[in-house]
Amino acid sequence: MKKHNFYAGPSILPQYTIENTAKALYDFADTGLSLMEISHRSKQFVAVMDEAVSLFKELLKIPEGYSVLFLGGGASTQFAMIPYNLFIKKAAYLNTGAWAKKAIKEAKIFGEVDVVASSEDKNFAYIPKDYTVPDDADYFHITTNNTIYGTEIKKDLDVNVPLVADMSSDIFSRPVDVSKYTIIYGGAQKNLAPAGVTFVIVKNDVLGKVDHPMLTMLDYRTHIDKESMFNTPPCVPVFAALQTLKWLKNLGGLEEMLKINVKKAGMLYDEIDRSPIFKGTVLHKEDRSLMNICFVMNDGYEKYEKEFFDFASERGMIGIKGHRSVGGFRASTYNALPIESVEALISVMQDFEKTI
Numbered sequence: 318m319k320k321h322n323f324y325a326g327p328s329i330l331p332q333y334t335i336e337n338t339a340k341a342l343y344d345f346a347d348t349g350l351s352l353m354e355i356s357h358r359s360k361q362f363v364a365v366m367d368e369a370v371s372l373f374k375e376l377l378k379i380p381e382g383y384s385v386l387f388l389g390g391g392a393s394t395q396f397a398m399i400p401y402n403l404f405i406k407k408a409a410y411l412n413t414g415a416w417a418k419k420a421i422k423e424a425k426i427f428g429e430v431d432v433v434a435s436s437e438d439k440n441f442a443y444i445p446k447d448y449t450v451p452d453d454a455d456y457f458h459i460t461t462n463n464t465i466y467g468t469e470i471k472k473d474l475d476v477n478v479p480l481v482a483d484m485s486s487d488i489f490s491r492p493v494d495v496s497k498y499t500i501i502y503g504g505a506q507k508n509l510a511p512a513g514v515t516f517v518i519v520k521n522d523v524l525g526k527v528d529h530p531m532l533t534m535l536d537y538r539t540h541i542d543k544e545s546m547f548n549t550p551p552c553v554p555v556f557a558a559l560q561t562l563k564w565l566k567n568l569g570g571l572e573e574m575l576k577i578n579v580k581k582a583g584m585l586y587d588e589i590d591r592s593p594i595f596k597g598t599v600l601h602k603e604d605r606s607l608m609n610i611c612f613v614m615n616d617g618y619e620k621y622e623k624e625f626f627d628f629a630s631e632r633g634m635i636g637i638k639g640h641r642s643v644g645g646f647r648a649s650t651y652n653a654l655p656i657e658s659v660e661a662l663i664s665v666m667q668d669f670e671k672t673i
């Protein structure tokens with residue numbers, strides 16, 4: 318039976334990425350050696366790193382003055398590296414969920430944090446919009462896509478202080494005006510590569526302003542100076558990321574990717590809205606994520622939750638269980654998820670409706 322992969326992360330990758338990476342695990346760039354066993358200083362791997370950085374910049378149209386880094390440690394290490402490199406006297410954060418809270422916790426170790434708004438009162442089912450960012454904040458941190466709750470900030474915000482964004486789960490899902498951001502970062506395992514590599518886009522001129530001594534590995538400048546080769550980079554995930562970037566370029570870039578994502582998410586949201594037995598969990602339509610689509614059994618149908626889960630699982634729907642803090646279901650519709658998988662899930666939802 319065909320499996321449809323709706324996992325939230327690690328999650329579905331293009332077949333192109335998986336096939337090319339699998340081949341390179343046996344014979345990388347005609348070296349006769351595995352990608353796993355070659356020096357990261359070999360000219361073949363340096364070429365991979367260079368191409369990944371340049372394609373990353375090309376697809377996101379990253380302006381001059383920014384660096385693209387491939388690091389270890391996950392987005393969670395960035396929660397600490399951001400204040401470590403930027404925090405002087407005060408930082409502002411938008412609290413839109415569990416990941417935002419983890420980022421806030423790290424920043425508080427450095428000093429005053431102004432949480433300008435929070436949607437915790439409604440279990441993060443919306444994006445707060447009515448807030449002001451203090452002019453004297455060193456930076457303002459947002460989580461553009463809230464993977465757990467299915468909310469997304471789909472517009473690039475205009476703010477009066479440097480903007481920092483965790484884009485772990487919506488990077489490359491749409492064009493982004495990078496010039497509005499000072500740092501964009503994320504774990505690659507949602508939309509780009511297998512787990513193990515973290516991307517950071519950083520505006521060079523924001524660095525070097527903090528006055529505490531800098532640990533070498535936690536200083537962005539170390540990795541900028543050595544082009545992500547200060548220490549051994551996660552070679553296999555970087556290679557896989559390059560394959561996904563090539564796949565995106567072949568597909569027509571981010572404008573095209575956005576069109577496909579709007580279509581896929583739209584189909585599923587339409588079905589959730591139409592169906593009498595399901596309802597969406599996000600309060601306002603404009604906040605609905607294109608990447609993680611959360612829904613629950615509608616009022617009166619709660620008792621069918623487990624039955625639907627089993628029904629869908631038996632029909633090849635993998636990874637649709639909602640996060641424990643939201644319950645119900647979450648279908649992640651990342652870039653690589655084919656439209657056929659969305660159609661298959663909709664059919665299963667309709668077939669289940671007929672059984673009750």
Ligand SMILES: *Cc1c(COP(=O)(O)O)cnc(C)c1O
Binds near residue numbers: 484
């Ligand atoms: C998955 C996720 C993270 C955590 O990433 P790690 O690489 O596991 O540290 C952080 N933020 C968001 C929005 C995520 O979806």
